Amino acid sequence: MRAYLRPDGRKGIRNVIAVAYLVECAHHVAREIWWPYRGRGAHLIGFGGCYPNDYAFRMMAQLGRHPNVGAVLLVSLGCESFDREGLACLIRESGRPVETLVIQDHGGTRPTIESGRAWIEKTLTALEGSPRAEMGIDELIVGTICGGSDATSGITANPAAGRAFDLLIEAGATAIFEETGELIGCEHIMAQRAARPELAPELIACVNKAAHHYTTLGHGSFAVGNATGGLTTIEEKSMGAYSKSGRAPIVGIVKPGDVPPTGGLYLLDVVPDGEVRFGFANINDTAEIAELIACGSHLILFTTGRGSVVGSAISPVIKICANPETYRRMTDDMDIDAGRILEGKATLDGVGREIFDRIARTASGEPTASERLGHQEFALTYKSFQPLGPACLPGAIL
Amino acid sequence: MTDISPKNASRALRLSPDDNVLVLLSSAEAGEFVTVEGARIRMASALPLGHKVAARNIAAGEKILKYGVPIGSATRAISAGEHVHTHNLRSDYLPGPLEL
Numbered sequence: 001m002r003a004y005l006r007p008d009g010r011k012g013i014r015n016v017i018a019v020a021y022l023v024e025c026a027h028h029v030a031r032e033i034w035w036p037y038r039g040r041g042a043h044l045i046g047f048g049g050c051y052p053n054d055y056a057f058r059m060m061a062q063l064g065r066h067p068n069v070g071a072v073l074l075v076s077l078g079c080e081s082f083d084r085e086g087l088a089c090l091i092r093e094s095g096r097p098v099e100t101l102v103i104q105d106h107g108g109t110r111p112t113i114e115s116g117r118a119w120i121e122k123t124l125t126a127l128e129g130s131p132r133a134e135m136g137i138d139e140l141i142v143g144t145i146c147g148g149s150d151a152t153s154g155i156t157a158n159p160a161a162g163r164a165f166d167l168l169i170e171a172g173a174t175a176i177f178e179e180t181g182e183l184i185g186c187e188h189i190m191a192q193r194a195a196r197p198e199l200a201p202e203l204i205a206c207v208n209k210a211a212h213h214y215t216t217l218g219h220g221s222f223a224v225g226n227a228t229g230g231l232t233t234i235e236e237k238s239m240g241a242y243s244k245s246g247r248a249p250i251v252g253i254v255k256p257g258d259v260p261p262t263g264g265l266y267l268l269d270v271v272p273d274g275e276v277r278f279g280f281a282n283i284n285d286t287a288e289i290a291e292l293i294a295c296g297s298h299l300i301l302f303t304t305g306r307g308s309v310v311g312s313a314i315s316p317v318i319k320i321c322a323n324p325e326t327y328r329r330m331t332d333d334m335d336i337d338a339g340r341i342l343e344g345k346a347t348l349d350g351v352g353r354e355i356f357d358r359i360a361r362t363a364s365g366e367p368t369a370s371e372r373l374g375h376q377e378f379a380l381t382y383k384s385f386q387p388l389g390p391a392c393l394p395g396a397i398l
Numbered sequence: 399m400t401d402i403s404p405k406n407a408s409r410a411l412r413l414s415p416d417d418n419v420l421v422l423l424s425s426a427e428a429g430e431f432v433t434v435e436g437a438r439i440r441m442a443s444a445l446p447l448g449h450k451v452a453a454r455n456i457a458a459g460e461k462i463l464k465y466g467v468p469i470g471s472a473t474r475a476i477s478a479g480e481h482v483h484t485h486n487l488r489s490d491y492l493p494g495p496l497e498l
Binding site: 243 | 411413421424446448450464468469482484487489490
């Protein structure tokens with residue numbers, strides 16, 4: 001695979017210009033700047049809140065320095081409390097071109113849009129000369145998520161994604177699974193896969209935290225569509241979701257924005273720490289995808305039974321359809337037809353291998369279905385986290 | 399996890415040997431016989447693919463096993479072939495929005 005070699009030494013599989021608004025008040029101007037370039041490598045991300053939030057800052061800093069990102073344009077209204085200078089400084093230190101446009105200092109909407117578009121034109125040309133380097137499968141970070149699950153998800157697409165994870169980890173890559181709210185009921189089984197004894201209680205604690213969070217808010221990660229599709233309880237949905245993690249030992253836990261330090265399988269703990277505040281942990285699948293990407297995921301495996309159409313800003317999303325009837329209805333939106341397993345036309349191992357091969361092709365530049373259709377969803381809301389405990393990472397000094 | 403290879407494909411699937419529910423591999427009509435591992439179970443009602451049917455008679459309060467693990471408890475007695483869903487199965491963890 002030919003990767004884009006960043007000045008900080010990281011390797012990316014896409015060469016994105018991220019246009020980032022730093023408050024909702026700058027969203028329109030940022031979108032107008034980005035719109036003509038949306039098919040030419042520009043992606044729109046941003047944070048809508050006006051009040052400062054450490055998590056949102058860290059997410060934006062990690063996304064702005066993501067290996068798939070070659071340059072960043074920050075669009076600020078001017079009076080919001082986001083630390084735009086701190087963010088620009090971190091991105092500049094990573095060696096990436098970064099520009100900040102402050103609408104209030106720049107003459108308002110029109111001049112800012114004109115300047116932003118001019119900067120993107122210039123930067124697109126500059127990025128054509130981005131240095132390339134060979135990249136091995138072992139250098140990839142791959143995240144996985146399921147959305148729009150039904151009862152087929154847990155018997156076809158999710159375990160097939162798990163087989164692909166097993167193949168990735170055998171090849172030395174890093175794989176991240178998440179959705180601790182959808183691991184409720186399988187925490188003890190999961191803890192048996194901890195690579196180190198001290199990690200096992202941390203894995204259980206992540207899920208207990210998620211259960212507390214959801215109980216406080218009075219709503220589990222279970223939608224009406226899940227039941228229409230034949231799922232009855234959260235623990236049933238959990239077992240299906242859990243199968244995406246494959247069978248490798250779990251080597252560590254990360255929180256949003258933590259890049260795994262080694263290869264192997266990691267759990268991303270997406271539920272905020274401390275007392276429940278700011279509302280639901282993850283308002284939708286897209287917010288979770290953004291967190292997987294902030295942890296360095298070069299690409300995302302997205303399994304769906306009911307038929308989600310989303311892609312993402314920054315990293316490609318490979319859609320694995322669990323349900324053969326959904327696949328026939330929404331073929332254009334899907335990359336992999338895992339429903340063939342139900343029909344007796346393929347095996348879990350065969351589809352796992354197919355996903356693994358598709359990962360290599362996607363990493364080599366082949367567009368995914370959601371990329372072809374122009375999907376670039378992005379969501380970022382308020383959260384708060386405490387730093388990782390010492391038992392969470394391999395090689396941590398205890 | 400049980401592999402679903404073409405050679406053992408059938409209309410319903412027992413995901414783990416201990417399971418007391420089966421997963422339908424395609425939609426089924428009421429009265430139809432569904433085969434799994436050589437046994438035949440008569441469908442009590444029409445159901446879409448992916449839904450669960452009882453593999454045997456299940457007592458009220460008994461754990462429902464799928465993937466070889468409990469996914470909740472039966473809230474009433476369930477006969478073999480009957481649909482197992484929100485009307486007769488509830489979570490042992492979180493009360494879902496579905497128990498309305």
